[in-house]
Every structure is written in C-alpha cells, then in structure tokens.
Amino acid sequence: MSSILIIDDDNQLRQSFQKLLAEEGYNVMSASSGEAGINIVKKNTLDLVVLDMRLPGINGFETFKQINNIDSKLPVIIMTAYGTTETAIEATKMGAFDYILKPFDIPDMLKIILQALEAGRFMRSPVQMNAGPDETRHEAIIGRSRLMQDVYKAIGKVSPTNATVLIRGESGTGKELVARAIYHHSLRSEKPFIVINCVAIPENLLESELFGYEKGAFTGASHRRVGKIEQANAGTIFLDEIGDMPPSIQAKILRLVQEKSIERLGGMDPISVDVRIVAATNRNLEEAVKKGLFREDLYYRLKVVTIWLPSLCERQGDVPILTDYFLSRCASEVGMDNPGITDEAKEILDNHPWPGNVRELKNTIQKALIFNRGAPVTGEDILQAIGKKVPVAETSDDAIRQWAMEALTSGQTENLFDTCMDRFAGILISQALNLTRGNRSRAARLLGFSRPTLHSKIEKYNLKPDSNNSL
Numbered sequence: 506m507s508s509i510l511i512i513d514d515d516n517q518l519r520q521s522f523q524k525l526l527a528e529e530g531y532n533v534m535s536a537s538s539g540e541a542g543i544n545i546v547k548k549n550t551l552d553l554v555v556l557d558m559r560l561p562g563i564n565g566f567e568t569f570k571q572i573n574n575i576d577s578k579l580p581v582i583i584m585t586a587y588g589t590t591e592t593a594i595e596a597t598k599m600g601a602f603d604y605i606l607k608p609f610d611i612p613d614m615l616k617i618i619l620q621a622l623e624a625g626r627f628m629r630s631p632v633q634m635n636a637g638p639d640e641t642r643h644e645a646i647i648g649r650s651r652l653m654q655d656v657y658k659a660i661g662k663v664s665p666t667n668a669t670v671l672i673r674g675e676s677g678t679g680k681e682l683v684a685r686a687i688y689h690h691s692l693r694s695e696k697p698f699i700v701i702n703c704v705a706i707p708e709n710l711l712e713s714e715l716f717g718y719e720k721g722a723f724t725g726a727s728h729r730r731v732g733k734i735e736q737a738n739a740g741t742i743f744l745d746e747i748g749d750m751p752p753s754i755q756a757k758i759l760r761l762v763q764e765k766s767i768e769r770l771g772g773m774d775p776i777s778v779d780v781r782i783v784a785a786t787n788r789n790l791e792e793a794v795k796k797g798l799f800r801e802d803l804y805y806r807l808k809v810v811t812i813w814l815p816s817l818c819e820r821q822g823d824v825p826i827l828t829d830y831f832l833s834r835c836a837s838e839v840g841m842d843n844p845g846i847t848d849e850a851k852e853i854l855d856n857h858p859w860p861g862n863v864r865e866l867k868n869t870i871q872k873a874l875i876f877n878r879g880a881p882v883t884g885e886d887i888l889q890a891i892g893k894k895v896p897v898a899e900t901s902d903d904a905i906r907q908w909a910m911e912a913l914t915s916g917q918t919e920n921l922f923d924t925c926m927d928r929f930a931g932i933l934i935s936q937a938l939n940l941t942r943g944n945r946s947r948a949a950r951l952l953g954f955s956r957p958t959l960h961s962k963i964e965k966y967n968l969k970p971d972s973n974n975s976l
Contacts (some may be wrong), residue, residue, distance in 0.1 A: 506530065506531065506532045506534065507552040507553065507622050507816065507884070508531070508532040508534065508547055508549065508551045508552050508553075509526055509527075509533050509534070509549050509551070509553045509618070510533075510535070510536065510546065510553070510554045511523055511532045511533065511535040511536070511552070511554075511555045512536045512537075512538075512539060512541075512542035512554065512555070512557060512560065512565075512568065513535075513537070513555075513556075513557040513560075513584065513616070514537045514557065514559075514560055514561055514588060515557070516753075517630055518730060519535050519537065521542070521939070522537075524634075526613065528749070529595075529615065529732065529869035534536050534549065534551075537561075538560055538561055538563075539560045539562055539563040539564070539567065539568030540563060541570075542554070542556070542568060542572070542574060543568060543571050545576060545972060546572050546575050546576065546579070546877070551576075551579060551627060552578070552579075552580075552622055552625055553580050553581075553582065553618065553621050553622055554572060554580070554581045554582070554583065554955050555581075555582045555618075556568060556572075556581055556582070556583050557583075557584045557585075558583060558585040558589040558592055558593055558596075558711075559583065559586070559589060564725045564942050565583065565585075565589075565592070565596075565947050566592050566595070566596055568598045569599070569601055570585065570599070571743055573599065573600055573601075574971065576601065576871070577695050577696070578625065578628040578695070579601055579625065580602040580621040580622070580624055580628075581596075581600075581601045582602055582603055582604070582605065582617060582618065582621055582623040583596055583597070583603070583604040583605070583607065584604070584605055584607055584901045585604050585605075585606060585607075586607050586609065587606065587728065590604075590606070590728050590729065590730075590742075592740070594729060594731055595725050597696040597731045597735070597736055598731065598735060598736075598738060600696070600697055600772075601622045601736075602620075602624060602625075602736070603617055603620075603621065603736070604619055604731075605617060606728065609658060610758060610854065612696065617770035618859070622700065623699070623808065624697075624698070625702075627685055627698055627700060627965055628688075628697070628698045630643055630644060630685075630687070630743070631643050631689045632644050632645065632646060632682050632685045632686040632689055633645040633646070634646050634686055635647070635648070635649065635653070635657055636659065636668065644682060644685075645682075646679060646682050646683065646686060647827050647830045648816075648820055648823040648826060648827065649821055649822065649823065649826060649828055650819075650820040650821055650823045652759070652791070652815040652819060652820055652822065652899065653815070653820060655871065656683065656813075656814060656815075658813060659810070659812045660686050660687055660690065660812070661681060661690070662900070663687060663810045663812070664686070664687045664690035665690070665691065666690045666818050667691060667692075667781055668809045668810050669762060669781070669782045669783070669784070669807055669809045669810070670684075670687060670782075670784070670809070670810045670811075671784050671785070671786070671807045671809075671810070671811045671812070672684060672784070672785040672786075672811075672812050672814065673785070673786060673787070673790075673812070673813050673949045674785075674787065674813060674814030674815070674920055675814075675816050675844070675862055676787045676861070676862070676863035677785055677817075677828050677861045677863055677864030678815070678816060678817070678862045678863060678864055679812060679814060679862075679863050679864075680745070680785040680787075680815040681700070681743070681745060681785070682747075683785075683814065683954075684700075684743045684785060684810060685698070685743075685781045686929060687741075687783055687784070688741045688743075689783075691741065691742050693739065693741050693781055693964065696737075696740030696741070697736060697737045697738075697739070697740035697741070698737070698740055698741050698742075698743065698744075699713060699733045699734075699736055699737040699741070699742045699743070700745060701714065701733055701742065701743065701744055701745065702742045702745045702746055703744060703745060703746045703747055703749050703750045704745075704746045704749045707805050708751050711751070712757070712770060713730065713732065713770055714732060714733055714736055715732050715733055715754065715757075715758075716732040716757060716767050716768065716769055716770060717729070717730045717731045717734075717735060717743070717769040717770070718730050718732075718770035718771050718772075718804075719769050719772045719778045720771075721767070721771060721772070722770040723769025723771070723960075725901065726770075726771065729769075730769075732767070732951070733782070734761065734767055734778055735767070735776065735778060737778075737780045738778050738779055738780060738902060739780075740781070741778060741780065741781045741782075741783060742780050742781070742783070743783045743784070743785070743837075744782065744783070744784040744785070745784075745785050746785065746786060746788075747784040747785065747786050747807070748786035748788030748790055748793060748799060749788065749932065750788070752799075752800065755799065755800045755803050755876070756800065756802060756803075757783075758839060759800060759802060759803045760804060761780070761782070762782060762803070762806045763806065765777060765778060765779060765780075768779065772904045782807070784807050786800070786874070791804075794882045798918055810948055815864055815903065816859075816862055817859040817862045817865075817866065818859055818900070824854055824855050824859075824877050825851060825854075825855060827863060827866055828846065828851065828854055828866070828870065831837060831866065831867050831870040831871075832844075832846060832870055832874070833928075835867070835870050836874060836971060839874060839875070841874070841879055842879070844874070844877065844879050844880055844881050844882060845881040845882070846881060846882040847882065847883050849883065850855060850873075850882050850886065850887045852881055852884075853884050853887045853891075854866070854887060857891065860951075868890075869887065869890045869891055870890075870938045871942065872889075872890035873889075873890040875888055875892070876889065880944065883941070883947075884926070885941070885947065886953075896902030909925070912924075912925055918975075927966065928967065930962065931966035931968060933952070934952065934962055934968055935949070935968050936968065937951045937952050938963075938968065945960065945963075946957055
C-alpha cells in the first residue's frame, strides 16, 4: 500500500482529499503546515507528497526544498492557485514531479498521483544485474548466458558516462529494466528519471507532454506548463518506443540531442536543458529510415551506444534461472510461499519458444501460481497458463484391438463386456491419478466428472495413485 502525505492548511480540503485517497486504497497522512509536513517526512517512509504552495510559516516552495534535501527521490506534486503558478514552475524545474491548479479535477489528480507513484518506484527501486533466483527484494535482470553477460558489460561501461544510449530488442525482452539499470548506476542517479512511452500518449498530446507550452499556445492553454524534458533537468529521460515517434516531434528531439535546448509550444526563446537521453525500440530503425518514417540524422545521434537485448529463445540456459526467480518473486507478491515446480513443468518451459520473451514467461508463472493453489507447479498448470491443451497419451488402436481379441477368445463369456469396461475405466482413472500425482481434484477435472464421483470409482476399482495397470 502506497503512503501519501498531504500538506495543506485548508482543513476541509485536506480532510476531503484524505478521505478520497483512503477510499482509493492509499495509506494517507496529513499536515497543516510545512514544518509539520517536514517532520513527518523525516520520521516516515513515504511514496508521495502532495503539497500546497500557500502555507502558514514556511511557504510551499521552501517546504519543497527541504523535503527535496531530505529525499531527492520522493515525488512531490504541487497544488497551486493561479497567483503562485510561477513559483510552482520553479519548484518543478528543481525536481517536483508536477503541479496542478486549484480547484482541481479529481480524475486528473488521481491520474497524476498514479504517474508520480510509478515514477517514484522507478527512481527508488534499484535494478540488480545477474542476481540469484532468491534475490527478489529488488527487480532484477536475470540470466547467465553469454549474450546476457555482454549486456551486463555494456551497462557497466556506459552507465558512468553521459552518452546517449539506444536499447534495441524484441517486445518483452526487458528494455525498460536495462534503462533503469543504466540510470541507477549513472552519475545522475540522485536526479529525476522520467519515462515517456511514445506509443501510449496520443500524437496530439505527446509534443506538449514532452516540451510543455506557454499560456495561450492553443485553446485551453490557460497557464504556462513545464514539459517532462524540463522536469528531467540534470537527470535522465527514457524515451520508450521511440521508433513510433511522429516525424514532427523527431525534429525537436534531434535539436535536444544536438543543442541541449528546447522550445515550449507557443514559445520563442530556447530553453537550455541538461538531460541524458536513453531510448528504446523494438522497430527496425534501418528499415524505417529507408521508408522515410524515421529521421536518419536522429538515428545516428541516438545510436552513440547501442545495447542489443537477445530474445529469450537465444539465451541458452536462462529459462530455468528465470523460472526460479519468477516463482520466488511472484509467490512473494501474492503472499504465498514458493510452492516449487515439477521437472515435467520445467521441461515444458525450457522447450517453449517464448515469442513474448521474458514478459511472457513471467506472466505464465503468475497464471500458474494463481490457479495451482499453493501446490507445486505442474506441467498441466504450465500448459493451461500458456494456453495449450493438456496432451492425452495416445494408445495405438492396434494394441486395443489385440487386447479386445484376447478377451473375446479367452473363453470367458459371462459379463465379459462389463469386465472389460471396468478394467479400462480403472486403467484410465489410474493414469489420471498418476498424471496429477494423486491430486484427485485435478484428476476429476481431467476425466470430466466431479471429485465425489472420482472417489466412488477409486473405491469401486480399488485403485491407488501409484497403480500401474496396463492393457
């Protein structure tokens, strides 16, 4: 549960806001002055501060500076009236996550809160490299294959520099984790880390989101707005899916890379910014350049250092290591002990092609854990999580015919049909119990009847889970 501190001297607003956020599932604390809020920050582990600019005693701007000195990675959202917008802008340039005007729209505020919490998690949660399967306290890049060793070396070499980095690889290979690892091991690790997904934001909003705008720049621009690039000043901005960025915005990113400056929408004066750019894409940029969809000059500016992430099917020997890691991590996330996994399940995982890469493997483990109810993860669990049918062992028709012929020519005629059907039913049920390692609920599901029915048939045929009948 995320912890949020509200600092505002308006008792009614503070109490209403506190109630609203509590109903949204947050742990909420509040303070009516900057001094009281600073004391709470010193004594508690918080995930977000929502701060009013006008406060008794020390004002909001001074309060923000002191909070930032205590914890530079603690996101702060500023609430401001029109009269204090410029002060809020200055605070944003100094590292505040964002500012919102009073009176604010509740859905907009809740959306910004979610974004701030995610940004705070990215900045405050280190990404480990080549961690062991039991090291699940932090997110990690896992793998010991030769290709992943090359990735670790590249991260180690480029992180302490200010070089622009282009991370390439298929969807689901972990490009965002690599970007965060570069940030956490860089000289800018105490400064902001801002993530922009170039696909998730509509084209007509992406430009203003990145560069901000001046008052009157377009209809509805009632005040100046600082963009994400300015918010990341002195820090790092991660441009995810840059291969899908519209050409009109690519030109402005090129200027940022070349000249270290931007212009807000509607602005005339260049604004100097000091940001490190890390970009990622799963697109074939060379093909996009040929088709005129991506600027060639920007392509060469971005690929100062390129880190290629291999697909999971190329990472020989990494699936078992990743499986153990995700079992431990996902079990911890849902509040259960690691149930373990059968050899059959491991073999299925190791032989699957994983078109969705590491992301698909993680999702598969999560699904399997949810439905196996704490028992060891079986091959059946994995097949169901992947979306494949559970295979049924095929028996040769010739073998069945031979067995039937032997029964018919044995000389026994009394109740022959019932005897054969009972024997076959006993074998089928026994095999179901063997396949599920004696789990009667799963065996019943495989056979298509209820658990009580299975129990009665086990008694009828005097079966045991380790029965080894054969035709």
